[in-house]
Amino acid sequence: MQKLFNKGILLGLVITALTACQTTLPKADYTMYRELDPKSILVVMPVNRSVEVEAPDYFLTTIAKPIAEKGYYVFPVNLVKNVMDEEGMSDADLVHSSDPTVLGELFGADAILYVSIDKWTSQWVVFDTVTTVTFTYTMKSGETGETFWSKTQNLQYSPNQGGGGGGLAGLIAKAVIAAVERAAPNYIPMTRQANAIAVNAKNDGMLPGPYSPEYKSGEEVVQTKEDAASKDQPAAEDDTTGKPEETAEKPST
Protein backbone atom coordinates (compact mmCIF):
# COMPACT_ATOMS: atom_id res chain seq x y z
CA MET A 1 0.00 0.00 0.00
CA GLN A 2 2.80 2.32 0.99
CA LYS A 3 4.56 1.54 -2.27
CA LEU A 4 1.49 2.33 -4.29
CA PHE A 5 1.28 5.65 -2.54
CA ASN A 6 4.92 6.38 -3.37
CA LYS A 7 4.19 5.52 -6.96
CA GLY A 8 1.49 8.17 -7.06
CA ILE A 9 3.73 10.81 -5.57
CA LEU A 10 6.50 10.04 -8.00
CA LEU A 11 4.17 10.19 -10.97
CA GLY A 12 2.96 13.51 -9.65
CA LEU A 13 6.50 14.81 -9.38
CA VAL A 14 7.43 13.69 -12.86
CA ILE A 15 4.36 15.41 -14.22
CA THR A 16 5.01 18.60 -12.28
CA ALA A 17 8.55 18.65 -13.65
CA LEU A 18 7.27 18.18 -17.18
CA THR A 19 4.63 20.86 -16.78
CA ALA A 20 7.16 23.26 -15.36
CA CYS A 21 9.36 22.79 -18.42
CA GLN A 22 6.56 23.85 -20.75
CA THR A 23 7.00 27.53 -20.00
CA THR A 24 10.44 27.62 -21.62
CA LEU A 25 9.14 26.53 -25.02
CA PRO A 26 8.70 29.09 -27.76
CA LYS A 27 5.18 30.36 -28.24
CA ALA A 28 3.14 28.70 -30.95
CA ASP A 29 1.66 30.70 -33.81
CA TYR A 30 -2.03 31.06 -33.09
CA THR A 31 -2.95 33.30 -36.05
CA MET A 32 -4.92 30.68 -37.95
CA TYR A 33 -6.37 29.22 -34.74
CA ARG A 34 -7.81 32.63 -33.83
CA GLU A 35 -9.12 33.24 -37.30
CA LEU A 36 -10.96 29.91 -37.48
CA ASP A 37 -12.24 30.31 -33.91
CA PRO A 38 -13.55 26.71 -33.55
CA LYS A 39 -16.36 25.96 -31.11
CA SER A 40 -17.02 22.28 -31.66
CA ILE A 41 -14.47 19.49 -31.94
CA LEU A 42 -14.92 16.03 -33.41
CA VAL A 43 -12.42 13.44 -32.18
CA VAL A 44 -11.96 10.59 -34.65
CA MET A 45 -10.44 7.19 -33.92
CA PRO A 46 -6.70 7.59 -33.32
CA VAL A 47 -4.18 6.02 -35.66
CA ASN A 48 -2.20 3.34 -33.85
CA ARG A 49 1.57 3.15 -34.28
CA SER A 50 2.00 1.03 -31.16
CA VAL A 51 1.64 -2.74 -30.89
CA GLU A 52 -1.21 -2.51 -28.36
CA VAL A 53 -4.32 -3.19 -30.41
CA GLU A 54 -6.65 -1.72 -27.79
CA ALA A 55 -4.77 1.58 -27.40
CA PRO A 56 -7.00 3.68 -29.74
CA ASP A 57 -10.22 2.64 -27.99
CA TYR A 58 -8.71 3.26 -24.57
CA PHE A 59 -7.32 6.60 -25.68
CA LEU A 60 -10.76 7.75 -26.83
CA THR A 61 -12.11 7.42 -23.28
CA THR A 62 -9.58 9.97 -21.98
CA ILE A 63 -9.78 12.82 -24.50
CA ALA A 64 -13.28 14.35 -24.26
CA LYS A 65 -12.96 15.64 -20.71
CA PRO A 66 -9.85 17.86 -20.99
CA ILE A 67 -11.04 19.44 -24.25
CA ALA A 68 -14.55 20.08 -22.94
CA GLU A 69 -13.09 21.55 -19.76
CA LYS A 70 -10.99 23.83 -21.96
CA GLY A 71 -14.27 25.32 -23.19
CA TYR A 72 -15.23 23.44 -26.34
CA TYR A 73 -18.17 21.34 -27.42
CA VAL A 74 -16.79 17.83 -27.87
CA PHE A 75 -18.90 15.41 -29.88
CA PRO A 76 -19.88 12.25 -27.91
CA VAL A 77 -16.90 9.94 -28.54
CA ASN A 78 -18.65 6.58 -28.15
CA LEU A 79 -21.60 7.60 -30.32
CA VAL A 80 -19.27 9.02 -32.99
CA LYS A 81 -17.11 5.88 -32.96
CA ASN A 82 -20.18 3.67 -33.48
CA VAL A 83 -21.76 5.89 -36.12
CA MET A 84 -18.49 5.99 -38.07
CA ASP A 85 -18.17 2.20 -37.82
CA GLU A 86 -21.70 1.78 -39.18
CA GLU A 87 -21.00 4.24 -41.99
CA GLY A 88 -17.96 2.22 -43.06
CA MET A 89 -15.44 4.67 -41.63
CA SER A 90 -13.81 2.33 -39.14
CA ASP A 91 -10.35 2.35 -40.72
CA ALA A 92 -8.49 5.03 -38.76
CA ASP A 93 -5.68 5.36 -41.31
CA LEU A 94 -8.21 5.96 -44.07
CA VAL A 95 -10.16 8.46 -42.00
CA HIS A 96 -6.98 10.35 -41.11
CA SER A 97 -5.91 10.63 -44.73
CA SER A 98 -9.31 11.70 -46.04
CA ASP A 99 -10.61 15.24 -46.50
CA PRO A 100 -11.43 16.88 -43.13
CA THR A 101 -14.08 19.09 -44.71
CA VAL A 102 -16.17 16.01 -45.53
CA LEU A 103 -16.27 15.05 -41.84
CA GLY A 104 -16.83 18.68 -40.89
CA GLU A 105 -19.85 18.82 -43.17
CA LEU A 106 -21.19 15.41 -42.17
CA PHE A 107 -21.08 16.02 -38.41
CA GLY A 108 -21.42 19.79 -38.42
CA ALA A 109 -18.03 20.06 -36.69
CA ASP A 110 -15.88 23.19 -36.68
CA ALA A 111 -12.73 21.17 -36.15
CA ILE A 112 -11.52 17.58 -36.29
CA LEU A 113 -8.89 16.23 -33.92
CA TYR A 114 -6.64 13.54 -35.33
CA VAL A 115 -4.48 11.74 -32.80
CA SER A 116 -1.61 9.45 -33.55
CA ILE A 117 -0.54 7.04 -30.84
CA ASP A 118 3.20 6.99 -31.46
CA LYS A 119 4.19 5.10 -28.31
CA TRP A 120 2.23 3.05 -25.81
CA THR A 121 4.80 0.69 -24.36
CA SER A 122 6.06 -0.72 -21.13
CA GLN A 123 9.63 -1.97 -21.26
CA TRP A 124 11.65 -3.95 -18.82
CA VAL A 125 15.03 -2.42 -18.07
CA VAL A 126 17.48 -3.58 -15.37
CA PHE A 127 15.42 -3.90 -12.18
CA ASP A 128 12.92 -1.41 -13.48
CA THR A 129 10.12 -0.89 -15.97
CA VAL A 130 9.73 2.18 -18.14
CA THR A 131 6.25 2.96 -19.40
CA THR A 132 6.05 5.47 -22.22
CA VAL A 133 3.17 7.13 -24.01
CA THR A 134 3.66 9.52 -26.93
CA PHE A 135 0.82 11.18 -28.79
CA THR A 136 0.71 13.57 -31.72
CA TYR A 137 -2.37 15.78 -31.84
CA THR A 138 -3.35 17.44 -35.11
CA MET A 139 -6.37 19.72 -35.27
CA LYS A 140 -7.80 20.56 -38.68
CA SER A 141 -10.56 22.92 -39.68
CA GLY A 142 -13.81 21.23 -40.69
CA GLU A 143 -14.43 24.14 -43.01
CA THR A 144 -11.13 24.76 -44.78
CA GLY A 145 -9.26 21.54 -43.96
CA GLU A 146 -6.23 23.50 -42.75
CA THR A 147 -4.15 22.37 -39.78
CA PHE A 148 -4.34 25.06 -37.11
CA TRP A 149 -2.93 23.29 -34.06
CA SER A 150 -0.57 20.40 -33.55
CA LYS A 151 1.49 19.11 -30.70
CA THR A 152 3.46 16.05 -29.69
CA GLN A 153 3.29 15.01 -26.08
CA ASN A 154 5.52 12.42 -24.46
CA LEU A 155 5.23 11.06 -20.94
CA GLN A 156 7.45 8.51 -19.24
CA TYR A 157 7.09 6.75 -15.96
CA SER A 158 9.25 4.28 -14.08
CA PRO A 159 8.23 3.15 -10.61
CA ASN A 160 11.78 2.92 -9.21
CA GLN A 161 12.93 6.37 -10.29
CA GLY A 162 13.16 7.67 -6.74
CA GLY A 163 15.87 5.29 -5.61
CA GLY A 164 14.72 3.54 -2.46
CA GLY A 165 16.42 1.06 -0.16
CA GLY A 166 19.80 -0.45 -0.99
CA GLY A 167 21.16 -3.94 -0.60
CA LEU A 168 19.62 -7.18 -1.74
CA ALA A 169 16.26 -6.49 -0.09
CA GLY A 170 16.09 -3.15 -1.92
CA LEU A 171 16.87 -4.82 -5.21
CA ILE A 172 14.19 -7.43 -4.71
CA ALA A 173 11.66 -4.77 -3.75
CA LYS A 174 12.52 -2.82 -6.90
CA ALA A 175 12.18 -5.92 -9.03
CA VAL A 176 8.77 -6.61 -7.54
CA ILE A 177 7.58 -3.04 -8.12
CA ALA A 178 8.91 -3.17 -11.67
CA ALA A 179 7.11 -6.45 -12.29
CA VAL A 180 3.85 -4.98 -11.01
CA GLU A 181 4.18 -2.03 -13.37
CA ARG A 182 5.13 -4.34 -16.24
CA ALA A 183 2.05 -6.52 -15.62
CA ALA A 184 -0.35 -3.59 -15.38
CA PRO A 185 1.21 -0.44 -16.80
CA ASN A 186 -0.21 2.93 -15.84
CA TYR A 187 -1.36 3.69 -19.39
CA ILE A 188 -4.68 5.32 -18.58
CA PRO A 189 -3.54 7.73 -15.82
CA MET A 190 -0.55 8.62 -17.98
CA THR A 191 -2.69 9.17 -21.05
CA ARG A 192 -5.02 11.41 -19.06
CA GLN A 193 -2.03 13.43 -17.82
CA ALA A 194 -0.49 13.65 -21.29
CA ASN A 195 -3.79 14.97 -22.68
CA ALA A 196 -4.14 17.49 -19.87
CA ILE A 197 -0.61 18.77 -20.43
CA ALA A 198 -1.02 18.96 -24.21
CA VAL A 199 -4.37 20.76 -24.04
CA ASN A 200 -3.37 23.21 -21.30
CA ALA A 201 0.28 23.87 -22.19
CA LYS A 202 1.02 27.58 -21.71
CA ASN A 203 2.83 28.28 -24.95
CA ASP A 204 1.60 25.72 -27.42
CA GLY A 205 -1.56 24.21 -25.93
CA MET A 206 -5.12 24.80 -27.07
CA LEU A 207 -6.62 28.28 -26.73
CA PRO A 208 -9.52 28.57 -24.28
CA GLY A 209 -12.78 27.69 -26.06
CA PRO A 210 -16.06 29.65 -26.13
CA TYR A 211 -17.39 28.04 -22.91
CA SER A 212 -14.29 29.05 -20.97
CA PRO A 213 -14.28 32.27 -18.92
CA GLU A 214 -10.81 32.89 -20.38
CA TYR A 215 -12.16 32.75 -23.94
CA LYS A 216 -10.59 35.54 -25.98
CA SER A 217 -8.80 37.02 -23.02
CA GLY A 218 -5.05 37.54 -23.05
CA GLU A 219 -3.97 35.92 -26.30
CA GLU A 220 -6.57 37.71 -28.38
CA VAL A 221 -5.75 41.16 -27.08
CA VAL A 222 -2.10 40.90 -28.06
CA GLN A 223 -2.96 40.28 -31.68
CA THR A 224 -5.53 43.03 -32.02
CA LYS A 225 -3.24 45.56 -30.37
CA GLU A 226 -1.10 45.40 -33.51
CA ASP A 227 -4.17 45.51 -35.72
CA ALA A 228 -5.58 48.50 -33.94
CA ALA A 229 -2.22 50.25 -33.79
CA SER A 230 -1.88 50.15 -37.56
CA LYS A 231 -5.23 51.87 -37.91
CA ASP A 232 -6.10 55.16 -36.32
CA GLN A 233 -7.95 55.23 -33.05
CA PRO A 234 -11.54 56.13 -34.23
CA ALA A 235 -11.70 53.22 -36.67
CA ALA A 236 -13.16 51.05 -33.93
CA GLU A 237 -16.33 53.16 -34.06
CA ASP A 238 -17.62 51.83 -37.35
CA ASP A 239 -16.40 48.32 -36.79
CA THR A 240 -19.39 46.07 -37.45
CA THR A 241 -17.85 42.77 -36.42
CA GLY A 242 -18.29 43.76 -32.80
CA LYS A 243 -15.49 41.57 -31.51
CA PRO A 244 -14.88 42.21 -27.82
CA GLU A 245 -11.11 42.35 -28.24
CA GLU A 246 -11.39 45.42 -30.44
CA THR A 247 -12.61 47.44 -27.50
CA ALA A 248 -10.34 45.71 -25.04
CA GLU A 249 -7.35 47.40 -26.65
CA LYS A 250 -5.29 49.53 -24.30
CA PRO A 251 -2.25 51.64 -25.14
CA SER A 252 0.91 49.89 -24.02
CA THR A 253 3.66 51.99 -22.52
Add this chain to the structure above:
Amino acid sequence: MINNSFKKGAVAAVLLTVLVGCQTDRYMWGSYDQDLYNYYRDTEQRTALETNLLETLEKAEQKGKVPPGLYAEYGYLLMQDGRYDDARRYFELEKKLWPESTKLMDAVIRVTAVDEGNKDKEEQASAETVQ
Protein backbone atom coordinates in the same frame (compact mmCIF):
# COMPACT_ATOMS: atom_id res chain seq x y z
CA MET B 1 15.81 42.90 -0.73
CA ILE B 2 16.96 40.07 -2.93
CA ASN B 3 16.00 37.64 -0.26
CA ASN B 4 12.57 39.23 -0.09
CA SER B 5 11.81 38.92 -3.78
CA PHE B 6 13.14 35.40 -3.69
CA LYS B 7 10.65 34.61 -0.96
CA LYS B 8 7.91 36.27 -2.98
CA GLY B 9 8.81 34.13 -5.94
CA ALA B 10 8.81 30.99 -3.86
CA VAL B 11 5.40 31.84 -2.42
CA ALA B 12 4.05 32.51 -5.91
CA ALA B 13 5.42 29.19 -7.13
CA VAL B 14 3.80 27.34 -4.25
CA LEU B 15 0.50 29.17 -4.82
CA LEU B 16 0.63 28.35 -8.52
CA THR B 17 1.17 24.68 -7.76
CA VAL B 18 -1.72 24.72 -5.32
CA LEU B 19 -3.99 26.48 -7.82
CA VAL B 20 -3.12 24.09 -10.64
CA GLY B 21 -3.57 21.16 -8.29
CA CYS B 22 -6.92 22.36 -7.06
CA GLN B 23 -8.32 23.33 -10.43
CA THR B 24 -11.87 22.02 -10.32
CA ASP B 25 -13.89 20.74 -13.24
CA ARG B 26 -16.40 22.98 -14.97
CA TYR B 27 -18.77 20.08 -15.52
CA MET B 28 -19.96 17.12 -13.48
CA TRP B 29 -18.49 14.07 -15.22
CA GLY B 30 -19.06 11.39 -12.59
CA SER B 31 -17.24 8.19 -13.52
CA TYR B 32 -18.05 8.49 -17.25
CA ASP B 33 -14.49 8.20 -18.57
CA GLN B 34 -13.57 5.32 -16.27
CA ASP B 35 -16.85 3.50 -17.01
CA LEU B 36 -16.38 3.88 -20.76
CA TYR B 37 -12.85 2.50 -20.41
CA ASN B 38 -14.15 -0.45 -18.36
CA TYR B 39 -16.78 -1.09 -21.03
CA TYR B 40 -14.20 -1.07 -23.84
CA ARG B 41 -12.14 -3.54 -21.81
CA ASP B 42 -15.04 -5.78 -20.99
CA THR B 43 -18.42 -5.49 -22.74
CA GLU B 44 -20.14 -6.92 -19.66
CA GLN B 45 -19.52 -3.56 -18.00
CA ARG B 46 -22.10 -1.96 -20.29
CA THR B 47 -24.82 -2.02 -17.65
CA ALA B 48 -22.57 -0.19 -15.18
CA LEU B 49 -21.79 2.43 -17.83
CA GLU B 50 -25.49 2.97 -18.54
CA THR B 51 -26.62 3.02 -14.90
CA ASN B 52 -23.84 5.36 -13.73
CA LEU B 53 -24.33 7.66 -16.70
CA LEU B 54 -27.99 8.19 -15.85
CA GLU B 55 -27.04 8.86 -12.23
CA THR B 56 -24.41 11.39 -13.32
CA LEU B 57 -26.88 13.16 -15.62
CA GLU B 58 -29.46 13.46 -12.85
CA LYS B 59 -26.88 14.72 -10.39
CA ALA B 60 -25.48 17.21 -12.89
CA GLU B 61 -28.96 18.53 -13.68
CA GLN B 62 -29.62 19.17 -10.01
CA LYS B 63 -26.38 20.58 -8.76
CA GLY B 64 -23.89 21.08 -11.50
CA LYS B 65 -23.48 21.24 -15.25
CA VAL B 66 -24.12 18.44 -17.73
CA PRO B 67 -20.94 18.00 -19.80
CA PRO B 68 -21.01 18.21 -23.59
CA GLY B 69 -21.88 14.91 -25.22
CA LEU B 70 -23.21 13.03 -22.18
CA TYR B 71 -26.93 13.28 -22.98
CA ALA B 72 -26.11 11.95 -26.44
CA GLU B 73 -23.90 9.15 -25.09
CA TYR B 74 -26.74 8.02 -22.85
CA GLY B 75 -29.27 8.36 -25.66
CA TYR B 76 -27.12 6.17 -27.86
CA LEU B 77 -27.02 3.38 -25.27
CA LEU B 78 -30.83 3.56 -25.02
CA MET B 79 -31.08 3.40 -28.81
CA GLN B 80 -28.95 0.23 -28.80
CA ASP B 81 -31.34 -1.16 -26.19
CA GLY B 82 -34.23 -0.52 -28.57
CA ARG B 83 -35.73 2.17 -26.31
CA TYR B 84 -36.28 4.57 -29.20
CA ASP B 85 -38.61 7.10 -27.57
CA ASP B 86 -36.29 7.52 -24.58
CA ALA B 87 -33.29 7.72 -26.88
CA ARG B 88 -34.88 10.54 -28.88
CA ARG B 89 -35.67 12.41 -25.69
CA TYR B 90 -31.99 12.45 -24.73
CA PHE B 91 -30.86 13.39 -28.23
CA GLU B 92 -33.25 16.35 -28.04
CA LEU B 93 -31.82 17.30 -24.64
CA GLU B 94 -28.29 17.26 -26.09
CA LYS B 95 -29.44 19.45 -28.96
CA LYS B 96 -31.12 21.92 -26.65
CA LEU B 97 -28.16 22.26 -24.30
CA TRP B 98 -25.51 22.22 -27.07
CA PRO B 99 -26.74 23.69 -30.37
CA GLU B 100 -23.37 22.64 -31.89
CA SER B 101 -24.69 19.07 -31.87
CA THR B 102 -27.82 19.86 -33.94
CA LYS B 103 -26.69 18.28 -37.21
CA LEU B 104 -25.50 15.04 -35.63
CA MET B 105 -28.49 14.79 -33.28
CA ASP B 106 -30.95 15.30 -36.15
CA ALA B 107 -29.16 12.52 -38.01
CA VAL B 108 -29.31 10.02 -35.13
CA ILE B 109 -32.94 10.92 -34.45
CA ARG B 110 -33.68 9.99 -38.08
CA VAL B 111 -31.78 6.72 -37.56
CA THR B 112 -33.87 5.85 -34.50
CA ALA B 113 -37.01 6.29 -36.60
CA VAL B 114 -35.66 3.94 -39.29
CA ASP B 115 -34.52 1.37 -36.70
CA GLU B 116 -37.86 1.56 -34.98
CA GLY B 117 -39.68 1.06 -38.28
CA ASN B 118 -37.53 -1.98 -39.07
CA LYS B 119 -38.19 -3.43 -35.67
CA ASP B 120 -41.94 -2.95 -36.08
CA LYS B 121 -41.84 -4.64 -39.48
CA GLU B 122 -39.88 -7.57 -38.03
CA GLU B 123 -42.40 -7.92 -35.26
CA GLN B 124 -45.28 -7.75 -37.70
CA ALA B 125 -43.63 -10.33 -39.94
CA SER B 126 -43.05 -12.72 -37.06
CA ALA B 127 -46.62 -12.16 -35.83
CA GLU B 128 -47.94 -12.99 -39.30
CA THR B 129 -45.94 -16.18 -39.54
CA VAL B 130 -47.32 -17.23 -36.17
CA GLN B 131 -50.83 -16.70 -37.47
